[in-house]
Amino acid sequence: MESCEMSLIKYVLFIFNLIFAISGVGIIIAGALVLADVGDFKHFMENELLAPPIILIVVAAIVFIVAFLGCFGAIRESYNLLIAFAVCLLIIFIIELAVGIVAAVYKNDVGDAFKGALKKSLANYSNNEAEKIAWDDTQTKLRCCGVEGPDDWQGQNLPWSCCHSYDDFGDALSSYCVNVAKGKYQYHTGCYDELKMKINDNAKILIGVGIGIAFVEVVGIVLACWLAHTIKKENGEK
Known part of the structure; x- marks a missing residue:
């Protein structure tokens, strides 16, 4: 006969894994x-910035699949x-912990490498159409200019995308904005700071979600081991 303890843990673990599976989709x-x-x-x-x-x-997809294993094991009472x-x-918990530690250790190095990549890209603005499109899109969307500011464009013509009046008056006013207004209509914030802020904001979301997953995983491990121990103990008494 199934004990109250086993029945309680089994259904708690089953409900836990249903919530776990749903959270996997949310993640x-x-x-x-x-x-x-x-x-x-x-x-x-860089790949390091897109990887998290x-x-x-990927982890959430694995969590979704593993949650069903936990549900099945709980209902079948399979040790x-x-x-x-x-x-x-x-294993998932250890992988997440390792990724978090590596990300923290290389955080500053990635930032320096990212700034260097931006400066290299900006130097090719006039000679590479892909770089030109990327910079114009970024400066327009983030309302920024250059890597660290408009001075980064020294040696090249300041692009229209550094000028916020372009949105209102179009390309016809671009030359006036850039060459005559002398900075009045220019963005003065560098794109590196804006991109870094966006990356950090998204990183906070990922860290929060990661901590939430880790907590749920620890609870799942405890419940699964508790139920497995109870099943083994009751089978031994029979």
């Missing part, structure tokens, strides 16, 4: 939204399936 959506947000500026993004939301989506479920959660 996939959150990762996709973050990826789409930074994807507008992927021309400048992609990793989050082996529950242990496999707990081990899978532990």
Whole structure:
């Protein structure tokens, strides 16, 4: 006969895994939204900057699948399936922890490399159509100019996308804005700071989601091991 303890843990774990599976879908959506947000500026993004939301989506997909393993193991009262479920959660938890540590260690290095990539790209603005389109789109969307400011364009003509009046008056006023108004209508914030702010904002979302996943995983491991221990104990008493 099934004990009250086993019955309670079994159904708590089953409900937990249903919520876990649903949260996996939510996490996939959150990762996709973050990826789409930074994807507008992927021309400048290093793989290291695009990797976190992609990793989050992959982990969430695995979590969704693993959650069903936990549900099945709980309903079937299978010791082996529950242990496999707990081990899978532990592996996912370790991977997330490792990725978080690496991201923290290389945070400054990535920032320096990103700034260097932006400066290299800006130097090719006049000679490369892809760079030109990317910079004009970025400066228009983020309302910024240059890497660290308009002075970065010394040696090249200041592009129309550094001028906020372009949105109102079109290309005909671009020359006036850039060459005559002497900065009155120019964006003065560098695109590096704007992009870095956007990346940091998205990073906070990913960190929050990651911490939430980690907490849920720890709870899942505890519940699975508890139920597996109870099943083994009751089978031994029979």
